[in-house]
Amino acid sequence: MGTSPTAFSTSATPVTLTDDDVTGALAEAAAFWAAQGPQYGAALTRLAGSVVVDVGDLVGGLVGYADGTVIRLDTAAAGRGWDPGNGGYDLVDVLVHELGHVLGLDHRQIDRLLGRQV
Numbered sequence: 001m002g003t004s005p006t007a008f009s010t011s012a013t014p015v016t017l018t019d020d021d022v023t024g025a026l027a028e029a030a031a032f033w034a035a036q037g038p039q040y041g042a043a044l045t046r047l048a049g050s051v052v053v054d055v056g057d058l059v060g061g062l063v064g065y066a067d068g069t070v071i072r073l074d075t076a077a078a079g080r081g082w083d084p085g086n087g088g089y090d091l092v093d094v095l096v097h098e099l100g101h102v103l104g105l106d107h108r109q110i111d112r113l114l115g116r117q118v
Helices: 019-035 038-047 091-102 107-114
Strands: 006-009 014-017 052-056 064-067 070-074
Touching: 019 038, 019 052, 019 091, 064 091, 070 091, 091 107
Parallel strands: 052 070
Antiparallel strands: 006 014, 064 070
């Protein structure tokens, strides 16, 4: 990601997804996985510094996806925005989900550990 914020709108108010937002949310997502067990903490330690989050326009209604150690997020969260208070997606939840894929987990395993689908 660059240093300038990526601006977009939700249904009600403009929201800006900044590098700080992504960095903070990624730290929260990593903390979630570290708390799930030592195997995840060890894997995160091995991956330290190699996980990259890229924000851009994704096609096909995708909110995000992981490709190796690169997590790609849609600028406008597939048109819903990143403000869960306005019906958008929660950035931390999406990063927890995608970081689970970086850790090698499939949807079923991620959903089981999260206790819900994201």
